[in-house]
Amino acid sequence: MERARKICLSQKRTNIDIASDNYFSRNFIDVYIMSATALEAFINERISIIRTIIKQRIAMKVDNSREDAQISTDENQRKIIEMLKEQDVVTKYRMMPVLLWQKSFDEGRSPFKDFVTLIKIRNDIIHYKMTFYDEKSERPKWAKTIEGKGIFLREPVVSPPEPLPNEGRRIWIDEICTFKGAKWAYNTSCQMMKKFAGLSQGIIQATCQDYVGSFKEI
Numbered sequence: 001m002e003r004a005r006k007i008c009l010s011q012k013r014t015n016i017d018i019a020s021d022n023y024f025s026r027n028f029i030d031v032y033i034m035s036a037t038a039l040e041a042f043i044n045e046r047i048s049i050i051r052t053i054i055k056q057r058i059a060m061k062v063d064n065s066r067e068d069a070q071i072s073t074d075e076n077q078r079k080i081i082e083m084l085k086e087q088d089v090v091t092k093y094r095m096m097p098v099l100l101w102q103k104s105f106d107e108g109r110s111p112f113k114d115f116v117t118l119i120k121i122r123n124d125i126i127h128y129k130m131t132f133y134d135e136k137s138e139r140p141k142w143a144k145t146i147e148g149k150g151i152f153l154r155e156p157v158v159s160p161p162e163p164l165p166n167e168g169r170r171i172w173i174d175e176i177c178t179f180k181g182a183k184w185a186y187n188t189s190c191q192m193m194k195k196f197a198g199l200s201q202g203i204i205q206a207t208c209q210d211y212v213g214s215f216k217e218i
Contacts, residue, residue: 036121124172
């Protein structure tokens with residue numbers, strides 16, 4: 001998260017960009033990847049912590065001949081955690097608060113809605129296919145969502161000198177490399193982890209505090 005923030009704040013504007021609150025830098029692509037990776041690392045660490053604690057509690061209760069009902073409760077939680085461990089990152093954030101604390105994100109609003117879009121973008125970066133967002137049949141499904149956030153510049157970032165007939169001219173992986181896009185990705189990551197911390201309870205909530213206290217949105 002620190003590296004993502006530094007990239008957001010360290011890129012220099014060109015003379016063309018000086019009067020604009022949005023500008024292009026190829027380095028901004030890293031912010032999407034780092035912000036999404038931080039989210040995945042964060043939830044996986046929470047799952048690992050609670051998995052270890054539950055296993056230790058079960059071992060202690062068995063050794064001390066504790067009541068079967070207590071062991072059964074921990075066994076049920078262990079099964080939940082083992083199931084969550086194998087899920088994709090969106091499912092982990094969606095289901096962990098529900099199954100462990102009977103709380104949930106509002107999936108129709110930010111930050112969860114933006115989080116889902118961020119993960120889709122990260123996946124499309126990692127598994128890159130050269131689609132043009134101007135072409136209705138090939139534009140990424142998330143393109144309309146971030147267009148409404150003013151992330152794309154008014155003019156194409158890259159204009160081929162001799163475009164092929166009927167070729168879309170705006171390549172999405174260039175077009176998302178803007179300050180507004182990088183700031184949105186970083187802030188979404190901050191907001192999502194803070195919201196998760198607010199939903200969590202007990203030891204997991206305690207392990208979140210050092211992180212969320214250091215996240216400062218841009």
